[in-house]
Amino acid sequence: MMDLLGKPVADAIFEKQKPKIKEMLAGGVVPKIAVIRTMNDEPSVRYFNSIKKKFEKYGCECYAITKELQNTYDLKEELRRCSEDDSIHGVLVQRPLPKTVNVVDTLGVLSPQKDIEGLTPYNLAKLFTNKEFFTPCTAEAVIELLEYYGVEMESRRVVILGRSISVGKPLTLMFLNRNATVTVCHSRTEDISSITKEADILVSSVGVARFVKDYMVKKGSVIIDVGMNSKNGKLVGDVDYEEVKDIVSMITPVPGGVGPVTVAVLLKNLVKAVEMNIHD
Numbered sequence: 001m002m003d004l005l006g007k008p009v010a011d012a013i014f015e016k017q018k019p020k021i022k023e024m025l026a027g028g029v030v031p032k033i034a035v036i037r038t039m040n041d042e043p044s045v046r047y048f049n050s051i052k053k054k055f056e057k058y059g060c061e062c063y064a065i066t067k068e069l070q071n072t073y074d075l076k077e078e079l080r081r082c083s084e085d086d087s088i089h090g091v092l093v094q095r096p097l098p099k100t101v102n103v104v105d106t107l108g109v110l111s112p113q114k115d116i117e118g119l120t121p122y123n124l125a126k127l128f129t130n131k132e133f134f135t136p137c138t139a140e141a142v143i144e145l146l147e148y149y150g151v152e153m154e155s156r157r158v159v160i161l162g163r164s165i166s167v168g169k170p171l172t173l174m175f176l177n178r179n180a181t182v183t184v185c186h187s188r189t190e191d192i193s194s195i196t197k198e199a200d201i202l203v204s205s206v207g208v209a210r211f212v213k214d215y216m217v218k219k220g221s222v223i224i225d226v227g228m229n230s231k232n233g234k235l236v237g238d239v240d241y242e243e244v245k246d247i248v249s250m251i252t253p254v255p256g257g258v259g260p261v262t263v264a265v266l267l268k269n270l271v272k273a274v275e276m277n278i279h280d
């Protein structure tokens, strides 16, 4: 069994951005991401600080807009402001958001050129029509991992657990765009294990600690664990790593799998946003 480590994948993505960023800085352009934050809880602050550290290491600016958003309108206003601010090249809305904010209703407000999370209708339509441009970073991180480790997707049977707008749904289209045969499971799916057992590639993004057990996986399959769950103060994935590790051929560990690649994809998308801005 091979661990699909995220670090080498992330490092390769970061390295590719270096010369592009150098050129931008030489031309007087500092790539800048605005992170809209509503929560000051410890995991949110830690996540923001880790992004900021990484982005600044590569010469980019990471700026927090910390706001107590009361409702959907407040978020729309912030996104409008960011869309109009020429010094901002990309925007990230940090989750979780308060329950009173419906993120889906705000998606059309942000300029698609700054939508480095790939969630505006324009970028979703691109994904839908197999002309991917900005795609949701975690979904793209899954594809980057598989490509880096040479995992064939064409004609493979893929099962995705979870249908969130930022992971499960976009990933479904991304696999279809790569000619895989895809099945999506969710909380109303019956007899999930009979479906997951057929998967050549199983991606789990349900947010339930150690949900995927040994009897749910196919021998020799590839497992991508997107889940980041806290259990007894420890970060654990959706997959019971210890139970499945001797059955599957490849698996992403948690931590150290998908997470670092997601941050690298975010930086890659920021660089792409600046390039588009320059060539406009």
Ligand SMILES: NC(=O)c1ccc[n+]([C@@H]2O[C@H](COP(=O)([O-])OP(=O)(O)OC[C@H]3O[C@@H](n4cnc5c(N)ncnc54)[C@H](OP(=O)(O)O)[C@@H]3O)[C@@H](O)[C@H]2O)c1
Binding pocket: 138, 161, 162, 163, 164, 165, 166, 167, 168, 185, 186, 187, 188, 189, 205, 206, 207, 208, 226, 227, 228, 229, 258, 259, 262
């Ligand atoms: N590594 C990263 O960079 C990264 C990025 C994003 C998220 N995550 C992690 O990924 C996990 C999922 O997050 P998300 O935002 O994709 O999803 P989400 O919005 O939390 O939704 C969870 C999905 O899983 C399904 N689900 C929940 N319990 C289930 C069960 N018992 N059986 C089958 N399906 C079930 C839900 O079904 P319904 O639709 O029917 O409710 C839903 O589609 C979380 O642990 C999150 O922290 C990690």
